[in-house]
Amino acid sequence: MLDCFVGNKRVRMGFAPLRRAAWLHKPFNLPEAIKHKELIEQAMAQFDIELITLDNITQDGMLFDLADAEKVAEYFSKERVDGVFIPHCNFGSEEAAARLGKMLGKPVLIWGPKDYINPDDLYRYRDSQCGIFATSKVLSMYGVPFSYIENCDLDDPVFAQGMNKFISVCSVITAFRNMRLGQIGTRPGPFASVKCNEMELLQNFGIEILPITMTDMKRMFEQTMKERYNEVAEQMSLMKKIHTLKPGVEDEHLLNAAALKLTVEAWALAENLSAVVTMCWAPMIEAIGIAPCFTLGDVCDDGLPFICEGDIHGAVTAVLAMAATRYTTPIFLADITIRHPDNPNAELLWHCGVFAKSLAKPQSELVIGNHYNRLCPAVGEWELKGGLVNILRFDAISGEYSMFMGAAHGTDGPKTLGAYMWIEVDDWSKWEQRLVYGPYIHHCVGIHADVIPVLQEACRYIPGLVPDLV
Secondary structure (H helix, E strand, O other): OOHHHHOOOOOEEEEOOEOOOOOOOOOOOHHHHHHHHHHHHHHHHHOOOEEEOOOOOOHHHOEOOHHHHHHHHHHHHHOOOOEEEEEEOOOOOHHHHHHHHHHHOOOEEEEOEOOOEOOOOOOEOOOHHHHHHHHHHHHHHOOOOOEEOOOEOOOOHHHHHHHHHHHHHHHHHHHHHOOEEEEEOOOOOOOHHHOOOHHHHHHHHOOEEEEEOHHHHHHHHHHHHHHOHHHHHHHHHHHHHHOEEOOOOOHHHHHHHHHHHHHHHHHHHHOOOOEEEEOOOHHHHHHHOOOOHHHHHHHHHOOOOEEOOOOHHHHHHHHHHHHHOOOOOOEEEEEEEEEOOOOOOEEEEEEOOOOOHHHEOOOOOOEEEEOOOOOOEEEEEEEEOOOEEEEEEEEEEOOEEEEEEEEEEEEOOOOOOOEEEEEEOOOHHHHHHHHHHOOOOOEEEEEOOOOHHHHHHHHHHOOOEEEEEO
């Protein structure tokens, strides 16, 4: 994947260690709080984040004074943090934490290291767990959604697992709140199932949609072919080197595929787009001279979701799925098509040829062929690798939005045209009922990762989006 799409999305984490006011020597010992603040900050170096501390903002780099909450919130906002970690270095100041969370409006994580009783004087110098209970209540009183990690030692795997999950949640929320989708042309006329309410997406979630006509896309495509021909030719040569070409797939088709890829990616970068959806039927073929299916997968491989058949909700799903992995693997948009001929819990995920080549089975032949019913290049033909895959769908009906989430594994099945993957689930009947009664359609996003726990937690921070785990 290209750095221009995924390299600048490292999570920025506000670090606001919490303590009680220092006027009490016992049980809220200040040196003990400072010691644990330093230990926790050192431990944060193991995570792939940018840590924004309070070392030059508050006394001892910690939050304890109500008056500091606003100052800290302003500082974190200026630093554009994606979330805030509030570890309890002792009991803490629960109202300062709640005020910070309320003013900042970002995902909040609370946690504290396990306590001990001092054998010399039998005092407890921190009572971090006790403070977590108080902070959680006051956060709820202030209407602040939050996450937490179970009270544990700093070197306990539970801490690292919880922190990595929260970092991914921050990635999802940042992607969701800054989502901007490009739309090329209209949805296909017969595809009423992909209708969406653009105004609701904007008003409810702040999701912006930037449309462009097919005529304007053709003009940009022709400009790319003229002004960046050497780059287009290099892309074409790489395609020929990596792929096997079926009869009928000529250099002119690959040049068009390469030029379309460079055009869409340049537009996405110029407009700061999170994903692009497109009309991919006859108007695109007439404008560009090819079926765009292969190009869709090639752009996805670069880290920019490029979604066919005008499926806006599919694009939203794709952005959230990639953010949940912190942009480590591409997505694929699939049709849920037919049941397995022998396995009652297996199903075929398929599309014309839009799956990223990096997701193909190892050592499999990468083929560029003709579209199965439009009879023109260029589509990708390969089977996807197996293993764990999460199946997801953001969708809505009557203004009520939900996120379908299910875990599956790749399995063997009959070969078919285009790009495909057979999956096996725990109980397909249960899945089918959930999909039919909706509000879902035949499109889903697949991703080779376990992102369901992250997306479930992320829904805490997205009012109006209900997690729907099958």
